[in-house]
Amino acid sequence: MSSESFDLAEPELTAEDLLVLDDPHFEPDSVAVVTGAASGIGQATAIALAANGLTVVGADIDEEGLEKTVDLAGAVDASGDVRPVPTDLTDDGDVEAMIEAAAEAGELRYVANIAGMQHIASLPEFPTEKYDLLLDVMLRAPFLVAKFAMPHIRATDDGVGAIGNMSSVHGHYATQDKPAYITAKHGLAGLTRSIAAEGEGTLRGFSVSVGYVLTPLMVNQIEDTAAERGISEREVVEDVMLGQARTKEMMTPAEVANLFVFGFSRHGKHLNGGDLLWDGGYTTTYE
Known part of the structure; x- marks a missing residue:
């Protein structure tokens, strides 16, 4: 999976994204x-x-x-x-x-x-x-x-x-x-x-x-983890963050x-x- 296969920017929230229930x-x-x-x-x-x-x-x-x-x-x-x-x-x-x-x-x-x-x-x-x-x-x-x-x-x-x-x-x-x-x-x-x-x-x-969720906290964490482990930011996302997951995309x-x-x-x-x-x-x- 290449790092170009997903966007690391926090997605724009729309009404269609939201669960609305009768309660x-x-x-x-x-x-x-x-x-x-x-x-x-x-x-x-x-x-x-x-x-x-x-x-x-x-x-x-x-x-x-x-x-x-x-x-x-x-x-x-x-x-x-x-x-x-x-x-x-x-x-x-x-x-x-x-x-x-x-x-x-x-x-x-x-x-x-x-x-x-x-x-x-x-x-x-x-x-x-x-x-x-x-x-x-x-x-x-x-x-x-x-x-x-x-x-x-x-x-x-x-x-x-x-x-x-x-x-x-x-x-x-x-x-x-x-x-x-x-x-x-x-x-x-x-x-x-x-x-x-x-x-x-x-x-x-x-x-x-x-x-891992596409939030400002997560985006900042990529750089910190890369520096701490001495690896690239791309490796952080692909190997550290999504490596163990079976669903290969971050939540919103x-x-x-x-x-x-x-x-x-x-x-x-x-x-x-x-x-x-x-x-x-x-x-x-x-x-």
Whole structure:
């Protein structure tokens, strides 16, 4: 497979890309929180949930990116609103205030913990402050968001809702030079199951695990991985990223967003404590 067989630019999101489902709770009085909503998977998920009629509180530290998300939701004629709430996920007060803002916007029922970051380095060379930051954003923040959101979901008339956590194939196995990311994603499995254990069946917890997705985070990661391993960027894509997969193309942010839509919907009512593993064969095949 040549590197010319796919485009490494993030694809433009259109209305036709989005899964829209009939669900009694997919309406403007129901609120969904999406972290990392200023770009990539978080942005696509915020737009997809708005396209399903929900009021979406988009949380991110990137205020300009949040405004772009609002504009993109309008461009696809989403029937629900995206309300930007600038949030530093490493600040406990910010996280709590963001959840309170979501609760004031309607009945808070859904949370998509998607915000993420990456740093490429071997374990002995990994900066401790980077490790702490990645774990704060990708494991501690989802815990805090769930902690503050669960009482509001329980307080709805029927207690129906769900918290979806963005995991990864790296929540199932480990590769080189990503120790903090891998630790965070493995930890999310425990948080997801804890939410399910305490949710009494109506408040569900689930995770979504995918391989490589065409996002700004992924595009930046190619250069870092090439430098760390001393190989070309083309080799990173073909051998490191897609080498183990059986489906030889990267997912789009909209395809991942649709998994959250399904997981939150009535069609996902038996998805509780489990993981939507949409990985093109990364973790289930070997050669």
